[in-house]
Amino acid sequence: MDYQKSYVLMWVGMIVGIILVAVGAGLEIGWLLGIGFVIFAAALLQTWLFFRCPHCGKLWDTRGGVPHYCPECGEYIW
Ligand SMILES: [Zn+2]
DSSP: HHHHHHHHHHHHHHHHHHHHHHHHHTTTTTTHHHHHHHHHHHHHHHHHHOBOOTTTOOOGGGOOOSBBOOOTTTTBBB
């Protein structure tokens, strides 16, 4: 897994997770609510694992997206 895929997966996972939680809560479907939470948590977990600099391994701030240069080691990213 690279950081680009990880970043996309974070958004997809969070959006899908929130939708499932909202629908599950709204319709009172417990298992749907549970799956939503699991997907949301998995999206965050994989981001923590893979959204890192390929040069120094430092975890990036997800709020800023994929940085052009690594804020930690200064290596060119894209
Ligand atoms: Zn770096």
